[in-house]
Amino acid sequence: MSKEIKTIGILTGGGDAPGLNAVIRAVVKTLISRYQIRVIGIEDGFQGLIDPVKMRELTTDSVRGLLPRGGTILGTRNKGDFVLKHEGDQVIRPEGVFEKAIENLQKNGIDALVILGGDGTQTIALEFHKMGFPIV
Numbered sequence: 001m002s003k004e005i006k007t008i009g010i011l012t013g014g015g016d017a018p019g020l021n022a023v024i025r026a027v028v029k030t031l032i033s034r035y036q037i038r039v040i041g042i043e044d045g046f047q048g049l050i051d052p053v054k055m056r057e058l059t060t061d062s063v064r065g066l067l068p069r070g071g072t073i074l075g076t077r078n079k080g081d082f083v084l085k086h087e088g089d090q091v092i093r094p095e096g097v098f099e100k101a102i103e104n105l106q107k108n109g110i111d112a113l114v115i116l117g118g119d120g121t122q123t124i125a126l127e128f129h130k131m132g133f134p135i136v
Contacts, residue, residue, distance in 0.1 A: 005134070009055070009110040011042035012072040013079075013121030020072040020116055025063040027114055032060055040110055041073070045117075046124055047080035049101035055108055076117075082124045093127055102133050112136065 010027055012020050024041070031037040041058045048054035066073065082101075085092040105113070112134035115125040125135045 003111060005037060005111040007038040007040060007109050008112050008114055009040045009042050009105060009108075010058070010074070010114040011045055011048065011116070012074050012076045013045040013115065013117035013124065014076060015078060015118070016071045016076055018070050020076075021063075021066040021069050023116055024058070024073060025066040028058045028063045029060055040108065042113075044075050045077035045080060045121075046082045046101065047077045048074075049104055050081060050097060051100075053104050053108070055110075072116075079120055079124065082127075084123060084127065091127070098127055098131060102128070102131060105133065 008031055010024060012024070028039045031039050039058045040055050042048040043054035043056070063073075081094060081097045083094060085094075113125070113128065114136045115121060115128075117125075129135050
């Protein structure tokens, strides 16, 4: 039986893009109103998961009025300390960065992540998945 998810973190990675705020709003409103799940916004992309940790609770009130605003209220960064190296078919993670991020997620009571972004962002998300941390 899997662990019940009570709190989900959401972050935006890679370049800023139109529509990210609309997706953040939709995720927050759906998780809170339909599933009674708490949502934590992680600022500065994946970098917000390590020192200093940059997180804030998102509520239906805090996402009100986002539809006409472009970009992302959470800010974004392209990889930061999460740059993956490739040796042949093998992916090499930066030492200790993913472990520290998962430790901070657990310390802040975050049970899963919703990750918004393109190829590089999803490649990093896959590494969290491989380490056993639930992601969407």
